[in-house]
Amino acid sequence: MSVAKRMGAALAPKVTQVAPNLSAAFVHQALAKAISGVGPLPSAAAAADKQLAQNGGDIERATHDVIENHVRYAATQGFLTNIGGLVTMAFTVPTNITGLALIQCRMVAGIVHLRGYDLDDQRVRDAILACLLGEERILKMIKQRELPGTPMEVAGTAMHDPALDTVLANEVASELITRAAGKRLATTVGRRVPVVGGVVGAGTDAFVTWKIGRYVEREFLPRKRR
Secondary structure (H helix, E strand, C coil), X not given: CHXXXXXXXXHHHHHHHHCCCCCHHHHHHHHHHHHHCECCECCHHHHHHHHXXXXXXXXXXXXXXXXXXXXXXXXXXXXXXXXXXXXXXXXXXXXXXXXXXXXXXXXXXXXXXXXXXXXXXXXXXXXXXXXXXXXXXXXXXXXXXXXXXXXXXXXXXXXXXXXXXXXXXXXXXXHXXXXXXXXXXXXXXXXXXXXXXXHHHHHHHHHHHHHHHHHHHHHCCCCCCC
């Protein structure tokens, strides 16, 4: 995985050329749409509350279902947007990154909502963005003093820091691009067997989404829900 990550970092500039609008503003838009709802998908809170009702008010079971649902969403879009190989890269890379950003933001927001956090709070939104970086990257940023604390600590800070908001959005955009570039390695095979790229894309997106979901599940301790 580390080799793929390094290769993805090397290929990232090419992906940026294909998808030049992937920036901090894009990340903020994805987060806002994930929280409020977009297209056929209801808001993150509404979806999470539906899972809670279906599980008789059991927050842990509802959280598990939120994760599992979004892992399936990630796998589906990962397959569809990586099936064409290198030939369709200019069309599918932006779609894949946009879809994954929305799915992962929505999943994290849903879990955080179930844990009793206010999704309208800018500090909580910063915490959601931090979660998308993954536990390893978060710990590294804390060690390098680029992040004041864990996502739960960010959500509980005394005041919202606009500078941190920008830093996190830029980091998330960079991380999404790097991951997308790494997946493009599989499409070198996909030029002749396109479905291989789809299978790898589905597996990668599903695994990363599941890993983030499990981290958020461990990270955020429950608050009294309003």
